C-alpha cells in the first residue's frame with residue numbers, strides 16, 4: 001500500500017470513527033497531502049477526470065467531520081456565513097461521494113480560504129511565533145532577525161499553561177477560555193470575543 | 209508598527225512578564241518613532257476573561273505583534289484571525305530594553 005492509499009485509509013478511519021476520536025486540533029496550514037488515488041484490481045487510478053476539492057471544501061469537511069464542530073461554529077471558524085458554509089460542506093460531501101463511487105482520484109486544489117498559519121521556531125533566540133499575515137515565506141525571526149528559523153511541528157504546549165486551568169469555560173467557536181464561575185453553567189457564559197455560548201472545557205461536545 | 213510586550217513593571221529594566229492576560233504592564237513600542245508606552249494592565253486581577261480584556265486593550269492601540277511568555281490556549285486562533293503576530297519567548301529574565309533592542313536589530317536586518 002503506498003503512502004497515498006495509507007492516508008486515504010486513515011482519512012476513512014477518521015471519518016468513520018470521529019465521534020469518539022479525541023485529539024487536540026492540529027494547527028497546520030494546508031491539507032497534509034495533495035490528493036488521493038484509488039487502488040484495486042479494476043482501477044488504474046487514471047479513471048477519468050480527478051475530482052478537485054478546493055481547500056475551503058477540505059477545511060469545511062475537517063471542521064465538521066473531523067473536529068466535530070457544528071455548522072454554526074465551523075462557519076465562524078472559517079469566517080464565512082452559515083449559508084455559505086452549508087453550500088461548501090454540501091459540495092465537498094458530494095465530491096467525495098462521487099470519487100468513492102466512481103473510483104476517481106481526488107486532488108486538493110486551492111480556492112479562497114483563510115489558513116491558520118502554524119508555528120515557527122527561531123533557533124537563535126528560541127522564540128516561537130506565528131505568521132498571521134501569511135506572507136509567502138517566513139525567512140527571519142520577528143524578534144531577533146535571525147535567519148535560523150523553521151516550522152515547529154509540535155505545538156508549543158508549554159507556552160499554553162493557563163493559570164487555574166482545572167475549571168475553565170471554553171468557547172467552542174474561537175477557543176477563548178475564561179475561568180469557570182462556580183454555580184453558573186458554562187452555557188450561560190457568553191464568549192467575550194465572539195459572543196458564542198461557552199462550554200466546560202474537556203466535556204463532551206467540546207472537542208476542540 | 210506597534211509591538212506589545214508584557215512587562216512585570218513600568219520601567220525598561222523590568223522583565224518580560226510570562227503571563228499574557230494577567231501581566232502587570234503592557235509596553236507598547238512604536239518601531240517608527242521609537243516611543244514606548246507603559247500601560248498598567250486593568251485585567252491583572254480580573255476573575256475571568258483577562259485574556260480577551262487584554263486583547264481588546266491591545267487591539268484598540270493597533271498593535272500588530274505581541275511578545276509574551278504564554279498565551280491562553282487557543283487564543284492563537286483569535287489572534288490569527290485578527291492578523292496579530294504572537295511571539296512566545298520563554299525567557300523570564302529578559303528585560304524590556306533587551307527585547308526592544310532585539311526588535312530594533314530585527315528591523316534593521
Ligand SMILES: [Zn+2]
Pocket residue numbers: 122123124125126127141142143144145146
Ligand atoms: Zn529569534
Ligand SMILES: [Zn+2]
Pocket residue numbers: 171172173174175176191192193194195196
Ligand atoms: Zn468565542
